Amino acid sequence: MAKVLAERLGEQESKMEKALLEIEYLKSLNSIGLIFPVYGWGLPLAVEQWIDRLPSLPVGFAAQQALYVYSVLTCGDDIGRTDALLRQRLAAKGWPLQAVFSVQMRNTYVCLPGFDTDQPDLVETKEKVLQERLKAIAACIDRRQDSTKADVTPGSFPWLKTYVLRPLFNSWLTNDRHFHVDTKQCIGCGRCERLCPLHNIRLTKENAPEWMGHCTHCLACYHVCPKHAIRYGLFTKGKGQVRINF
Ligand SMILES: Cc1cc2nc3c(=O)[nH]c(=O)nc-3n(C[C@H](O)[C@H](O)[C@@H](O)COP(=O)(O)O)c2cc1C
Ligand code: SF4
Ligand code: SF4
Incomplete structure:
Protein backbone atom coordinates (compact mmCIF):
# COMPACT_ATOMS: atom_id res chain seq x y z
CA MET A 1 0.00 0.00 0.00
CA ALA A 2 2.69 2.51 1.06
CA LYS A 3 4.77 1.52 -1.95
CA VAL A 4 1.87 1.92 -4.40
CA LEU A 5 0.96 5.35 -3.02
CA ALA A 6 4.58 6.50 -2.95
CA GLU A 7 4.97 5.52 -6.60
CA ARG A 8 1.76 7.33 -7.59
CA LEU A 9 2.80 10.47 -5.73
CA GLY A 10 6.45 10.39 -6.71
CA GLU A 11 7.36 10.25 -3.01
CA GLN A 12 9.90 8.14 -1.16
CA GLU A 13 8.72 5.11 0.84
CA SER A 14 10.36 4.34 4.15
CA LYS A 15 9.60 1.65 6.75
CA MET A 16 8.34 3.19 9.98
CA GLU A 17 10.95 1.50 12.14
CA LYS A 18 13.71 3.03 9.98
CA ALA A 19 12.17 6.49 9.81
CA LEU A 20 12.70 8.06 13.21
CA LEU A 21 12.54 11.59 11.98
CA GLU A 22 15.07 14.18 13.09
CA ILE A 23 14.11 17.87 13.11
CA GLU A 24 16.94 18.69 10.67
CA TYR A 25 15.64 16.04 8.26
CA LEU A 26 12.08 17.32 8.64
CA LYS A 27 13.22 20.70 7.38
CA SER A 28 13.83 19.10 3.98
CA LEU A 29 10.29 17.65 3.73
CA ASN A 30 7.00 19.30 2.96
CA SER A 31 4.73 16.28 3.17
CA ILE A 32 4.74 13.11 5.27
CA GLY A 33 2.34 10.16 4.98
CA LEU A 34 1.75 7.66 7.78
CA ILE A 35 0.36 4.43 6.39
CA PHE A 36 -0.51 1.57 8.70
CA PRO A 37 -3.21 -0.98 9.55
CA VAL A 38 -5.93 -0.48 12.14
CA TYR A 39 -5.75 -2.98 14.99
CA GLY A 40 -8.58 -3.21 17.52
CA TRP A 41 -10.19 0.07 16.30
CA GLY A 42 -7.01 1.96 17.03
CA LEU A 43 -3.28 2.21 16.35
CA PRO A 44 -1.08 -0.89 16.49
CA LEU A 45 1.08 -0.88 19.61
CA ALA A 46 4.24 -0.55 17.51
CA VAL A 47 2.83 2.59 15.83
CA GLU A 48 1.92 4.15 19.18
CA GLN A 49 5.48 3.54 20.36
CA TRP A 50 6.91 4.96 17.12
CA ILE A 51 4.86 8.16 17.44
CA ASP A 52 5.99 8.54 21.04
CA ARG A 53 9.61 8.48 19.84
CA LEU A 54 9.08 11.24 17.25
CA PRO A 55 10.71 14.58 17.96
CA SER A 56 8.38 17.24 19.38
CA LEU A 57 7.94 20.02 16.84
CA PRO A 58 8.69 23.55 18.05
CA VAL A 59 5.67 25.90 18.06
CA GLY A 60 5.16 27.35 14.58
CA PHE A 61 7.48 24.81 12.89
CA ALA A 62 4.75 23.02 10.92
CA ALA A 63 3.20 26.27 9.67
CA GLN A 64 6.57 27.74 8.75
CA GLN A 65 7.53 24.61 6.81
CA ALA A 66 4.00 24.33 5.34
CA LEU A 67 4.23 20.72 6.47
CA TYR A 68 1.37 18.53 5.16
CA VAL A 69 0.87 15.36 7.21
CA TYR A 70 -1.62 12.74 6.05
CA SER A 71 -2.45 9.20 7.04
CA VAL A 72 -3.92 6.22 5.22
CA LEU A 73 -5.40 3.65 7.60
CA THR A 74 -5.96 0.18 6.20
CA CYS A 75 -8.70 -1.94 7.75
CA GLY A 76 -10.78 -5.04 7.10
CA ASP A 77 -14.10 -3.35 7.92
CA ASP A 78 -14.06 -0.13 9.92
CA ILE A 79 -11.77 2.03 12.01
CA GLY A 80 -13.92 3.26 14.92
CA ARG A 81 -12.28 6.51 16.08
CA THR A 82 -8.70 5.57 15.13
CA ASP A 83 -8.43 8.91 13.30
CA ALA A 84 -9.15 10.77 16.55
CA LEU A 85 -6.60 8.69 18.47
CA LEU A 86 -3.97 9.40 15.84
CA ARG A 87 -4.69 13.12 15.72
CA GLN A 88 -4.50 13.35 19.51
CA ARG A 89 -1.24 11.40 19.74
CA LEU A 90 0.44 13.49 17.04
CA ALA A 91 -0.87 16.75 18.52
CA ALA A 92 0.83 15.86 21.81
CA LYS A 93 4.11 16.13 19.85
CA GLY A 94 3.08 19.34 18.08
CA TRP A 95 2.50 17.47 14.82
CA PRO A 96 -0.32 18.51 12.47
CA LEU A 97 -2.55 16.00 10.67
CA GLN A 98 -4.40 17.55 7.77
CA ALA A 99 -5.89 14.44 6.23
CA VAL A 100 -6.90 10.90 7.26
CA PHE A 101 -8.25 8.34 4.81
CA SER A 102 -9.33 4.78 5.50
CA VAL A 103 -9.30 1.96 2.97
CA GLN A 104 -10.70 -1.54 3.24
CA MET A 105 -8.35 -4.41 2.47
CA ARG A 106 -8.42 -8.16 3.03
CA ASN A 107 -9.14 -8.98 6.65
CA THR A 108 -6.31 -10.61 8.57
CA TYR A 109 -7.95 -10.80 11.99
CA VAL A 110 -8.87 -14.34 13.05
CA CYS A 111 -8.36 -14.49 16.82
CA LEU A 112 -11.94 -14.07 18.07
CA PRO A 113 -15.08 -16.07 17.37
CA GLY A 114 -16.88 -14.64 14.33
CA PHE A 115 -13.72 -13.13 12.78
CA ASP A 116 -12.18 -14.91 9.83
CA THR A 117 -10.39 -14.19 6.56
CA ASP A 118 -12.58 -12.93 3.69
CA GLN A 119 -14.17 -15.22 1.11
CA PRO A 120 -12.51 -14.94 -2.35
CA ASP A 121 -15.40 -12.93 -3.87
CA LEU A 122 -15.15 -10.33 -1.10
CA VAL A 123 -11.37 -10.11 -1.56
CA GLU A 124 -11.95 -9.47 -5.27
CA THR A 125 -14.58 -6.77 -4.63
CA LYS A 126 -12.37 -5.05 -2.05
CA GLU A 127 -9.44 -5.11 -4.48
CA LYS A 128 -11.48 -3.41 -7.24
CA VAL A 129 -12.82 -0.72 -4.91
CA LEU A 130 -9.32 -0.20 -3.51
CA GLN A 131 -7.81 0.66 -6.89
CA GLU A 132 -10.38 3.44 -7.49
CA ARG A 133 -10.11 4.66 -3.92
CA LEU A 134 -6.32 4.93 -4.13
CA LYS A 135 -6.62 7.10 -7.24
CA ALA A 136 -8.98 9.47 -5.39
CA ILE A 137 -6.78 9.53 -2.28
CA ALA A 138 -3.64 10.21 -4.31
CA ALA A 139 -5.43 13.12 -6.03
CA CYS A 140 -6.41 14.65 -2.64
CA ILE A 141 -2.87 14.26 -1.32
CA ASP A 142 -1.42 15.74 -4.48
CA ARG A 143 -3.60 18.83 -3.93
CA ARG A 144 -2.65 18.84 -0.22
CA GLN A 145 -6.32 18.85 0.70
CA ASP A 146 -7.78 18.45 4.16
CA SER A 147 -9.84 15.29 4.50
CA THR A 148 -13.53 15.28 5.39
CA LYS A 149 -15.64 12.95 7.54
CA ALA A 150 -16.52 11.02 4.38
CA ASP A 151 -12.88 9.97 3.94
CA VAL A 152 -13.01 7.46 6.81
CA THR A 153 -15.28 4.53 7.66
CA PRO A 154 -15.96 4.67 11.41
CA GLY A 155 -18.55 1.86 11.27
CA SER A 156 -21.32 1.44 13.82
CA PHE A 157 -20.80 2.47 17.48
CA PRO A 158 -17.31 3.87 16.77
CA TRP A 159 -16.93 5.49 20.19
CA LEU A 160 -17.83 2.25 21.97
CA LYS A 161 -15.40 0.25 19.83
CA THR A 162 -12.43 2.57 20.27
CA TYR A 163 -12.87 3.80 23.83
CA VAL A 164 -14.53 0.81 25.54
CA LEU A 165 -13.81 -2.38 23.58
CA ARG A 166 -10.30 -1.43 22.47
CA PRO A 167 -8.78 -1.21 25.99
CA LEU A 168 -10.29 -4.62 26.81
CA PHE A 169 -9.05 -6.02 23.50
CA ASN A 170 -5.56 -4.69 24.19
CA SER A 171 -5.29 -6.02 27.71
CA TRP A 172 -6.67 -9.49 26.93
CA LEU A 173 -5.67 -10.16 23.37
CA THR A 174 -2.83 -7.92 22.16
CA ASN A 175 -0.08 -10.22 23.34
C1 LIG B 1 -4.79 -7.59 15.69
C2 LIG B 1 -5.63 -7.10 14.55
C3 LIG B 1 -6.67 -6.24 14.82
C4 LIG B 1 -7.46 -5.76 13.78
N1 LIG B 1 -8.44 -4.86 14.06
C5 LIG B 1 -9.20 -4.36 13.06
C6 LIG B 1 -10.20 -3.38 13.31
O1 LIG B 1 -10.39 -2.91 14.42
N2 LIG B 1 -10.97 -2.97 12.28
C7 LIG B 1 -10.80 -3.45 11.01
O2 LIG B 1 -11.54 -3.06 10.12
N3 LIG B 1 -9.82 -4.33 10.72
C8 LIG B 1 -9.02 -4.80 11.71
N4 LIG B 1 -8.02 -5.70 11.43
C9 LIG B 1 -7.79 -6.08 10.04
C10 LIG B 1 -6.63 -5.30 9.40
O3 LIG B 1 -6.65 -3.94 9.74
C11 LIG B 1 -6.70 -5.45 7.88
O4 LIG B 1 -6.86 -6.78 7.55
C12 LIG B 1 -5.48 -4.92 7.17
O5 LIG B 1 -5.37 -3.55 7.38
C13 LIG B 1 -4.22 -5.65 7.63
O6 LIG B 1 -3.11 -5.07 7.10
P1 LIG B 1 -1.65 -5.74 7.39
O7 LIG B 1 -1.66 -7.00 6.57
O8 LIG B 1 -0.72 -4.68 6.89
O9 LIG B 1 -1.53 -6.00 8.86
C14 LIG B 1 -7.22 -6.18 12.44
C15 LIG B 1 -6.16 -7.07 12.18
C16 LIG B 1 -5.37 -7.52 13.21
C17 LIG B 1 -4.25 -8.46 12.91
S1 SF4 C 1 8.78 -22.95 11.66
FE1 SF4 C 1 7.07 -21.52 11.86
S2 SF4 C 1 6.41 -21.13 9.76
FE2 SF4 C 1 7.69 -22.95 9.67
S3 SF4 C 1 6.25 -24.64 9.84
FE3 SF4 C 1 6.94 -24.20 11.93
S4 SF4 C 1 5.43 -22.79 12.72
FE4 SF4 C 1 5.17 -22.83 10.51
S1 SF4 D 1 4.98 -12.74 17.07
FE1 SF4 D 1 3.64 -12.96 15.30
S2 SF4 D 1 1.92 -11.61 15.76
FE2 SF4 D 1 3.56 -11.03 17.15
S3 SF4 D 1 4.64 -9.36 16.13
FE3 SF4 D 1 5.67 -11.26 15.56
S4 SF4 D 1 4.74 -11.93 13.64
FE4 SF4 D 1 3.39 -10.38 14.58
Missing part, protein backbone atom coordinates in the same frame (compact mmCIF):
# COMPACT_ATOMS: atom_id res chain seq x y z
CA ASP A 176 1.55 -13.49 22.38
CA ARG A 177 0.54 -15.48 25.46
CA HIS A 178 -2.02 -17.53 23.54
CA PHE A 179 0.21 -18.42 20.57
CA HIS A 180 1.30 -22.01 20.31
CA VAL A 181 2.40 -24.38 17.59
CA ASP A 182 1.07 -27.73 16.52
CA THR A 183 4.39 -29.57 16.65
CA LYS A 184 3.01 -32.42 14.53
CA GLN A 185 2.42 -29.96 11.66
CA CYS A 186 5.45 -27.67 12.06
CA ILE A 187 8.34 -28.47 9.70
CA GLY A 188 10.80 -26.08 11.34
CA CYS A 189 11.19 -23.91 8.22
CA GLY A 190 11.69 -20.71 10.28
CA ARG A 191 9.47 -18.50 8.08
CA CYS A 192 7.55 -17.27 11.15
CA GLU A 193 10.81 -16.34 12.86
CA ARG A 194 12.18 -14.50 9.83
CA LEU A 195 8.99 -12.56 9.05
CA CYS A 196 8.18 -11.30 12.55
CA PRO A 197 8.70 -7.51 12.33
CA LEU A 198 9.59 -7.29 16.03
CA HIS A 199 11.95 -10.31 16.07
CA ASN A 200 9.69 -11.79 18.72
CA ILE A 201 10.05 -15.41 17.61
CA ARG A 202 12.99 -17.74 17.93
CA LEU A 203 13.24 -21.38 17.02
CA THR A 204 13.93 -23.82 19.82
CA LYS A 205 16.47 -26.66 19.56
CA GLU A 206 13.60 -28.76 18.23
CA ASN A 207 13.08 -26.13 15.49
CA ALA A 208 9.67 -25.03 16.75
CA PRO A 209 8.75 -21.35 17.26
CA GLU A 210 8.81 -19.78 20.68
CA TRP A 211 7.28 -16.33 21.36
CA MET A 212 9.25 -13.93 23.52
CA GLY A 213 6.69 -11.48 24.90
CA HIS A 214 6.98 -8.30 22.81
CA CYS A 215 4.35 -8.78 20.14
CA THR A 216 2.37 -6.17 18.18
CA HIS A 217 -0.17 -8.86 17.23
CA CYS A 218 0.15 -8.38 13.47
CA LEU A 219 -0.51 -12.13 12.91
CA ALA A 220 2.16 -12.31 10.20
CA CYS A 221 3.55 -15.47 11.86
CA TYR A 222 0.11 -17.13 11.80
CA HIS A 223 -0.56 -16.27 8.16
CA VAL A 224 2.91 -17.04 6.77
CA CYS A 225 3.14 -20.60 8.12
CA PRO A 226 3.11 -22.99 5.13
CA LYS A 227 1.67 -25.76 7.33
CA HIS A 228 -0.96 -23.64 9.11
CA ALA A 229 0.63 -24.90 12.31
CA ILE A 230 0.36 -21.74 14.41
CA ARG A 231 -2.65 -21.38 16.70
CA TYR A 232 -3.93 -18.58 18.91
CA GLY A 233 -5.66 -20.25 21.85
CA LEU A 234 -8.65 -22.19 20.57
CA PHE A 235 -9.96 -19.28 18.51
CA THR A 236 -8.08 -19.92 15.27
CA LYS A 237 -9.35 -23.49 14.90
CA GLY A 238 -10.73 -23.89 11.38
CA LYS A 239 -9.87 -20.29 10.40
CA GLY A 240 -8.30 -19.23 7.10
CA GLN A 241 -4.94 -17.72 6.22
CA VAL A 242 -4.16 -14.83 3.87
CA ARG A 243 -1.38 -15.26 1.33
CA ILE A 244 1.81 -13.43 2.22
CA ASN A 245 4.53 -12.95 -0.37
CA PHE A 246 7.70 -13.98 1.40
Whole structure:
Protein backbone atom coordinates (compact mmCIF):
# COMPACT_ATOMS: atom_id res chain seq x y z
CA MET A 1 0.00 0.00 0.00
CA ALA A 2 2.69 2.51 1.06
CA LYS A 3 4.77 1.52 -1.95
CA VAL A 4 1.87 1.92 -4.40
CA LEU A 5 0.96 5.35 -3.02
CA ALA A 6 4.58 6.50 -2.95
CA GLU A 7 4.97 5.52 -6.60
CA ARG A 8 1.76 7.33 -7.59
CA LEU A 9 2.80 10.47 -5.73
CA GLY A 10 6.45 10.39 -6.71
CA GLU A 11 7.36 10.25 -3.01
CA GLN A 12 9.90 8.14 -1.16
CA GLU A 13 8.72 5.11 0.84
CA SER A 14 10.36 4.34 4.15
CA LYS A 15 9.60 1.65 6.75
CA MET A 16 8.34 3.19 9.98
CA GLU A 17 10.95 1.50 12.14
CA LYS A 18 13.71 3.03 9.98
CA ALA A 19 12.17 6.49 9.81
CA LEU A 20 12.70 8.06 13.21
CA LEU A 21 12.54 11.59 11.98
CA GLU A 22 15.07 14.18 13.09
CA ILE A 23 14.11 17.87 13.11
CA GLU A 24 16.94 18.69 10.67
CA TYR A 25 15.64 16.04 8.26
CA LEU A 26 12.08 17.32 8.64
CA LYS A 27 13.22 20.70 7.38
CA SER A 28 13.83 19.10 3.98
CA LEU A 29 10.29 17.65 3.73
CA ASN A 30 7.00 19.30 2.96
CA SER A 31 4.73 16.28 3.17
CA ILE A 32 4.74 13.11 5.27
CA GLY A 33 2.34 10.16 4.98
CA LEU A 34 1.75 7.66 7.78
CA ILE A 35 0.36 4.43 6.39
CA PHE A 36 -0.51 1.57 8.70
CA PRO A 37 -3.21 -0.98 9.55
CA VAL A 38 -5.93 -0.48 12.14
CA TYR A 39 -5.75 -2.98 14.99
CA GLY A 40 -8.58 -3.21 17.52
CA TRP A 41 -10.19 0.07 16.30
CA GLY A 42 -7.01 1.96 17.03
CA LEU A 43 -3.28 2.21 16.35
CA PRO A 44 -1.08 -0.89 16.49
CA LEU A 45 1.08 -0.88 19.61
CA ALA A 46 4.24 -0.55 17.51
CA VAL A 47 2.83 2.59 15.83
CA GLU A 48 1.92 4.15 19.18
CA GLN A 49 5.48 3.54 20.36
CA TRP A 50 6.91 4.96 17.12
CA ILE A 51 4.86 8.16 17.44
CA ASP A 52 5.99 8.54 21.04
CA ARG A 53 9.61 8.48 19.84
CA LEU A 54 9.08 11.24 17.25
CA PRO A 55 10.71 14.58 17.96
CA SER A 56 8.38 17.24 19.38
CA LEU A 57 7.94 20.02 16.84
CA PRO A 58 8.69 23.55 18.05
CA VAL A 59 5.67 25.90 18.06
CA GLY A 60 5.16 27.35 14.58
CA PHE A 61 7.48 24.81 12.89
CA ALA A 62 4.75 23.02 10.92
CA ALA A 63 3.20 26.27 9.67
CA GLN A 64 6.57 27.74 8.75
CA GLN A 65 7.53 24.61 6.81
CA ALA A 66 4.00 24.33 5.34
CA LEU A 67 4.23 20.72 6.47
CA TYR A 68 1.37 18.53 5.16
CA VAL A 69 0.87 15.36 7.21
CA TYR A 70 -1.62 12.74 6.05
CA SER A 71 -2.45 9.20 7.04
CA VAL A 72 -3.92 6.22 5.22
CA LEU A 73 -5.40 3.65 7.60
CA THR A 74 -5.96 0.18 6.20
CA CYS A 75 -8.70 -1.94 7.75
CA GLY A 76 -10.78 -5.04 7.10
CA ASP A 77 -14.10 -3.35 7.92
CA ASP A 78 -14.06 -0.13 9.92
CA ILE A 79 -11.77 2.03 12.01
CA GLY A 80 -13.92 3.26 14.92
CA ARG A 81 -12.28 6.51 16.08
CA THR A 82 -8.70 5.57 15.13
CA ASP A 83 -8.43 8.91 13.30
CA ALA A 84 -9.15 10.77 16.55
CA LEU A 85 -6.60 8.69 18.47
CA LEU A 86 -3.97 9.40 15.84
CA ARG A 87 -4.69 13.12 15.72
CA GLN A 88 -4.50 13.35 19.51
CA ARG A 89 -1.24 11.40 19.74
CA LEU A 90 0.44 13.49 17.04
CA ALA A 91 -0.87 16.75 18.52
CA ALA A 92 0.83 15.86 21.81
CA LYS A 93 4.11 16.13 19.85
CA GLY A 94 3.08 19.34 18.08
CA TRP A 95 2.50 17.47 14.82
CA PRO A 96 -0.32 18.51 12.47
CA LEU A 97 -2.55 16.00 10.67
CA GLN A 98 -4.40 17.55 7.77
CA ALA A 99 -5.89 14.44 6.23
CA VAL A 100 -6.90 10.90 7.26
CA PHE A 101 -8.25 8.34 4.81
CA SER A 102 -9.33 4.78 5.50
CA VAL A 103 -9.30 1.96 2.97
CA GLN A 104 -10.70 -1.54 3.24
CA MET A 105 -8.35 -4.41 2.47
CA ARG A 106 -8.42 -8.16 3.03
CA ASN A 107 -9.14 -8.98 6.65
CA THR A 108 -6.31 -10.61 8.57
CA TYR A 109 -7.95 -10.80 11.99
CA VAL A 110 -8.87 -14.34 13.05
CA CYS A 111 -8.36 -14.49 16.82
CA LEU A 112 -11.94 -14.07 18.07
CA PRO A 113 -15.08 -16.07 17.37
CA GLY A 114 -16.88 -14.64 14.33
CA PHE A 115 -13.72 -13.13 12.78
CA ASP A 116 -12.18 -14.91 9.83
CA THR A 117 -10.39 -14.19 6.56
CA ASP A 118 -12.58 -12.93 3.69
CA GLN A 119 -14.17 -15.22 1.11
CA PRO A 120 -12.51 -14.94 -2.35
CA ASP A 121 -15.40 -12.93 -3.87
CA LEU A 122 -15.15 -10.33 -1.10
CA VAL A 123 -11.37 -10.11 -1.56
CA GLU A 124 -11.95 -9.47 -5.27
CA THR A 125 -14.58 -6.77 -4.63
CA LYS A 126 -12.37 -5.05 -2.05
CA GLU A 127 -9.44 -5.11 -4.48
CA LYS A 128 -11.48 -3.41 -7.24
CA VAL A 129 -12.82 -0.72 -4.91
CA LEU A 130 -9.32 -0.20 -3.51
CA GLN A 131 -7.81 0.66 -6.89
CA GLU A 132 -10.38 3.44 -7.49
CA ARG A 133 -10.11 4.66 -3.92
CA LEU A 134 -6.32 4.93 -4.13
CA LYS A 135 -6.62 7.10 -7.24
CA ALA A 136 -8.98 9.47 -5.39
CA ILE A 137 -6.78 9.53 -2.28
CA ALA A 138 -3.64 10.21 -4.31
CA ALA A 139 -5.43 13.12 -6.03
CA CYS A 140 -6.41 14.65 -2.64
CA ILE A 141 -2.87 14.26 -1.32
CA ASP A 142 -1.42 15.74 -4.48
CA ARG A 143 -3.60 18.83 -3.93
CA ARG A 144 -2.65 18.84 -0.22
CA GLN A 145 -6.32 18.85 0.70
CA ASP A 146 -7.78 18.45 4.16
CA SER A 147 -9.84 15.29 4.50
CA THR A 148 -13.53 15.28 5.39
CA LYS A 149 -15.64 12.95 7.54
CA ALA A 150 -16.52 11.02 4.38
CA ASP A 151 -12.88 9.97 3.94
CA VAL A 152 -13.01 7.46 6.81
CA THR A 153 -15.28 4.53 7.66
CA PRO A 154 -15.96 4.67 11.41
CA GLY A 155 -18.55 1.86 11.27
CA SER A 156 -21.32 1.44 13.82
CA PHE A 157 -20.80 2.47 17.48
CA PRO A 158 -17.31 3.87 16.77
CA TRP A 159 -16.93 5.49 20.19
CA LEU A 160 -17.83 2.25 21.97
CA LYS A 161 -15.40 0.25 19.83
CA THR A 162 -12.43 2.57 20.27
CA TYR A 163 -12.87 3.80 23.83
CA VAL A 164 -14.53 0.81 25.54
CA LEU A 165 -13.81 -2.38 23.58
CA ARG A 166 -10.30 -1.43 22.47
CA PRO A 167 -8.78 -1.21 25.99
CA LEU A 168 -10.29 -4.62 26.81
CA PHE A 169 -9.05 -6.02 23.50
CA ASN A 170 -5.56 -4.69 24.19
CA SER A 171 -5.29 -6.02 27.71
CA TRP A 172 -6.67 -9.49 26.93
CA LEU A 173 -5.67 -10.16 23.37
CA THR A 174 -2.83 -7.92 22.16
CA ASN A 175 -0.08 -10.22 23.34
CA ASP A 176 1.55 -13.49 22.38
CA ARG A 177 0.54 -15.48 25.46
CA HIS A 178 -2.02 -17.53 23.54
CA PHE A 179 0.21 -18.42 20.57
CA HIS A 180 1.30 -22.01 20.31
CA VAL A 181 2.40 -24.38 17.59
CA ASP A 182 1.07 -27.73 16.52
CA THR A 183 4.39 -29.57 16.65
CA LYS A 184 3.01 -32.42 14.53
CA GLN A 185 2.42 -29.96 11.66
CA CYS A 186 5.45 -27.67 12.06
CA ILE A 187 8.34 -28.47 9.70
CA GLY A 188 10.80 -26.08 11.34
CA CYS A 189 11.19 -23.91 8.22
CA GLY A 190 11.69 -20.71 10.28
CA ARG A 191 9.47 -18.50 8.08
CA CYS A 192 7.55 -17.27 11.15
CA GLU A 193 10.81 -16.34 12.86
CA ARG A 194 12.18 -14.50 9.83
CA LEU A 195 8.99 -12.56 9.05
CA CYS A 196 8.18 -11.30 12.55
CA PRO A 197 8.70 -7.51 12.33
CA LEU A 198 9.59 -7.29 16.03
CA HIS A 199 11.95 -10.31 16.07
CA ASN A 200 9.69 -11.79 18.72
CA ILE A 201 10.05 -15.41 17.61
CA ARG A 202 12.99 -17.74 17.93
CA LEU A 203 13.24 -21.38 17.02
CA THR A 204 13.93 -23.82 19.82
CA LYS A 205 16.47 -26.66 19.56
CA GLU A 206 13.60 -28.76 18.23
CA ASN A 207 13.08 -26.13 15.49
CA ALA A 208 9.67 -25.03 16.75
CA PRO A 209 8.75 -21.35 17.26
CA GLU A 210 8.81 -19.78 20.68
CA TRP A 211 7.28 -16.33 21.36
CA MET A 212 9.25 -13.93 23.52
CA GLY A 213 6.69 -11.48 24.90
CA HIS A 214 6.98 -8.30 22.81
CA CYS A 215 4.35 -8.78 20.14
CA THR A 216 2.37 -6.17 18.18
CA HIS A 217 -0.17 -8.86 17.23
CA CYS A 218 0.15 -8.38 13.47
CA LEU A 219 -0.51 -12.13 12.91
CA ALA A 220 2.16 -12.31 10.20
CA CYS A 221 3.55 -15.47 11.86
CA TYR A 222 0.11 -17.13 11.80
CA HIS A 223 -0.56 -16.27 8.16
CA VAL A 224 2.91 -17.04 6.77
CA CYS A 225 3.14 -20.60 8.12
CA PRO A 226 3.11 -22.99 5.13
CA LYS A 227 1.67 -25.76 7.33
CA HIS A 228 -0.96 -23.64 9.11
CA ALA A 229 0.63 -24.90 12.31
CA ILE A 230 0.36 -21.74 14.41
CA ARG A 231 -2.65 -21.38 16.70
CA TYR A 232 -3.93 -18.58 18.91
CA GLY A 233 -5.66 -20.25 21.85
CA LEU A 234 -8.65 -22.19 20.57
CA PHE A 235 -9.96 -19.28 18.51
CA THR A 236 -8.08 -19.92 15.27
CA LYS A 237 -9.35 -23.49 14.90
CA GLY A 238 -10.73 -23.89 11.38
CA LYS A 239 -9.87 -20.29 10.40
CA GLY A 240 -8.30 -19.23 7.10
CA GLN A 241 -4.94 -17.72 6.22
CA VAL A 242 -4.16 -14.83 3.87
CA ARG A 243 -1.38 -15.26 1.33
CA ILE A 244 1.81 -13.43 2.22
CA ASN A 245 4.53 -12.95 -0.37
CA PHE A 246 7.70 -13.98 1.40
C1 LIG B 1 -4.79 -7.59 15.69
C2 LIG B 1 -5.63 -7.10 14.55
C3 LIG B 1 -6.67 -6.24 14.82
C4 LIG B 1 -7.46 -5.76 13.78
N1 LIG B 1 -8.44 -4.86 14.06
C5 LIG B 1 -9.20 -4.36 13.06
C6 LIG B 1 -10.20 -3.38 13.31
O1 LIG B 1 -10.39 -2.91 14.42
N2 LIG B 1 -10.97 -2.97 12.28
C7 LIG B 1 -10.80 -3.45 11.01
O2 LIG B 1 -11.54 -3.06 10.12
N3 LIG B 1 -9.82 -4.33 10.72
C8 LIG B 1 -9.02 -4.80 11.71
N4 LIG B 1 -8.02 -5.70 11.43
C9 LIG B 1 -7.79 -6.08 10.04
C10 LIG B 1 -6.63 -5.30 9.40
O3 LIG B 1 -6.65 -3.94 9.74
C11 LIG B 1 -6.70 -5.45 7.88
O4 LIG B 1 -6.86 -6.78 7.55
C12 LIG B 1 -5.48 -4.92 7.17
O5 LIG B 1 -5.37 -3.55 7.38
C13 LIG B 1 -4.22 -5.65 7.63
O6 LIG B 1 -3.11 -5.07 7.10
P1 LIG B 1 -1.65 -5.74 7.39
O7 LIG B 1 -1.66 -7.00 6.57
O8 LIG B 1 -0.72 -4.68 6.89
O9 LIG B 1 -1.53 -6.00 8.86
C14 LIG B 1 -7.22 -6.18 12.44
C15 LIG B 1 -6.16 -7.07 12.18
C16 LIG B 1 -5.37 -7.52 13.21
C17 LIG B 1 -4.25 -8.46 12.91
S1 SF4 C 1 4.74 -11.93 13.64
FE1 SF4 C 1 3.64 -12.96 15.30
S2 SF4 C 1 4.98 -12.74 17.07
FE2 SF4 C 1 5.67 -11.26 15.56
S3 SF4 C 1 4.64 -9.36 16.13
FE3 SF4 C 1 3.39 -10.38 14.58
S4 SF4 C 1 1.92 -11.61 15.76
FE4 SF4 C 1 3.56 -11.03 17.15
S1 SF4 D 1 6.41 -21.13 9.76
FE1 SF4 D 1 5.17 -22.83 10.51
S2 SF4 D 1 6.25 -24.64 9.84
FE2 SF4 D 1 7.69 -22.95 9.67
S3 SF4 D 1 8.78 -22.95 11.66
FE3 SF4 D 1 7.07 -21.52 11.86
S4 SF4 D 1 5.43 -22.79 12.72
FE4 SF4 D 1 6.94 -24.20 11.93
